[in-house]
Amino acid sequence: MDEFHHAAAPTYQKLLAYYQPRILLGLTATPERMDGKSVLPYFNNRIAAEIRLPEAIDRKLLCPFQYFGVTDTVDLDALKWSAGGYDKGELSRVYTLSGAVAVRRADHVVSSLLKYVTDINDVKGLGFCVTVDHAEFMCRYFNDHKIPAMFLTGQSSNEERMTAKQRLVTGEVRFIFVVDIYNEGVDIPEVNTVLFLRPTESLAVFLQQLGRGLRLAEDKECLIVLDFIGQANRKYNFEDKFVALLSNTTRSISREVKDGFVSVPKGCYIQLEKKAAKYILDNIRAAYGNTAGLVSCASSFAEESGLELTLVNFLDYYHLDPRAIYKFSSFFRICARADVTEDFAEPLEDMMTKAFARLAVIDSRRWILFLLDVLPRLDDIDFAAMTNVEKRMMQMFYITVWGKAAEDWSSEEVLDNLYALSGSPVLLRELLELLCYQYEQIGFIDEPVDLGFDCPLDLHCTYTRDQLLVALDFMRPATVREGVKWLPEKQLDVFFVTLNKADKDYSPTTMYNDYSINEWLFHWQSQSTTAADSPTGQRYIHHRERGSKVLLFVREFKADRVTGGAEAYTYLGTASYVKHEGSRPMNITWRLDRPIPAKFLKKTNKLVVG
Secondary structure (H helix, E strand, C coil), X not given: CCCHHHCCCHHHHHHHHHCCCCCCCCCCCCCCCCCCCCCHHHXXXXXXXXXXXXXXXXXXXXXXXXXXXXXXXXCCCCCCEEXXXXXXXXXXXXXXXXXXXXXXXXXXXXXXXXXXXXXXXXXXXXXXXXXXXXXXXXXXXXXXXXXXXXXXXXXXXXXXXXXXXXXXXXXXXXXXXECCCCCCCCCCCCCCXXXXXXXXXXXXXXXXXXXXXXXXXXXXXXXEEEEEECCCCCCCCCHHHHHHHCCCCCCCHHHHHHHCCCCCCCCCEEEECHHHHHHHHHHHHHHCCCHHHHHXXXXXXHHHHCCCCCHHHHHHHCCCCHHHHHCCCCHHHHHHHCCCCCCCCCCCHHHHHHHHHHHCCCCCHHXXXXXXXXXXHHHHCCHHHCCHHHHHHXXXXXXXXXXXXXXXXXXXXXXXXXXXXXXXXXXXXXXHHHHHHHHHHCCCCCCECCCCCCCCCECCCEECHHHHHHHCCCCCHHHCCCCEEEECCCCEEEEEEECCCCCCCXXXXXXXXXXXXXXXXXXXXXXXXXXXXXXXXXXXXXXXXXXXXXXXXXXXXXXXXXXXXXCCEEEEEEEEEEEEECCCCCEEEEEECCCCCHHHHHHXXXXXXX
């Protein structure tokens, strides 16, 4: 079924009720529905395959864009906001009926257009308006200023639409101003300019409207996008829009704005005028950039979304990474400050709030399911009855929360800590909700790695340094400062690889050159003191004959881009020596026993991250 984001429509519901398919394949360019409801339940909450806009541009399936964020002349900060958007009538009044204000804005649109397009006579443009009055007003203004234009609405006949398309393609008109059409199902590949003349609250609508100009066409080099950005209501979401345009989602949008959008797809460009950039940064900061913004979102959540206020609903509705909350506070503390839940006082609050940020990157099914089983019954755990792998998973949890290993499960200190968590019902409930949320976000197949003992670390899952070391029975992880840890009892060499090394974090002698050559091969550079004929160098070269294993853990950056703490590592599994070049340092090529998945390959490939 195509255009599956319409699944809730009566015509689609009729089909879905009638047919009982063994396999249902739903296709859509915009899985984000206008009403915020998800289509994923039809597919067991799993996306089989997806290609997002940046990847489609990189693969030359869509044309590149040049996006200009133009400072708007109209302030929308005080405009009425309800049910997730601005009041259309009020928007239209400001844009068309406010006399000098409306004229000044229209004049600003024309002058900005002439500033940013190379030649107005080459333009084939669409302007997206808020109402019929607004489209008529803009059409009249453009015509009065010698830019031939026409307008269409949802009431326009098919004949009018086809005529308009022909007039645009031939150059008889330069712009068609539209309302509620040209979002989808209309194809004018020649369109090379789009004007966003109203704030677009829905990400789906924004992508559909942008997509009208991204079709490939002869003699079309790129799409020019002019988005008019003014002071917006605090609840207006700028972040989603930019996340959808960027290839690298590990960096915050605030960072991208400040750095000049370094993560755009190939051939693309995003430029914000100074004031527009300030409006966006102020808006992000006010919404989610501090505790007060999150408290404000929580206080109005039920009224605005129509949903029950839960951690999962809050994260989904605002498209938040849980770390964006735990950078500041726990979720239930935010709710209590917003007076939407009962206040609480639990002794572990400070410790658990810090731990939540580390627990918010867990993506091991095995570990999450173990924790969901064991945490509700902490008062009644029989450690003696636990298997070795369960004890290791418990150890991973303990060090994540309390920052040190539990040397003895029967010690008074360890038991007091666990009982304190059991006696913190609010924080424990939040922890369980977070783990359930993390479980549902897992989008890859993990598998155990045979290390010769019951190890809880699973392939391609994410772990902090402390978690993975205690899982390997090394109980003093804080003592590990170097990029390799040799564990003689286990006959394991554990490699900690940071791909993007910042000069301020690494000296010239530790700026190692590490990257994937392809999905199977990884280039790794040893410490500068490691000679090929040294005991360490020989251990690397002859690890197979000597019965030792090499484990590869990789992260993109030293610091987590959301919380600022240490970034966790992705487990790429075991690797075998292939060859080396040089000495002090050694440049070793390793062959992984399992290939790097495509989602990680982009990060580990030198062409991308180097």
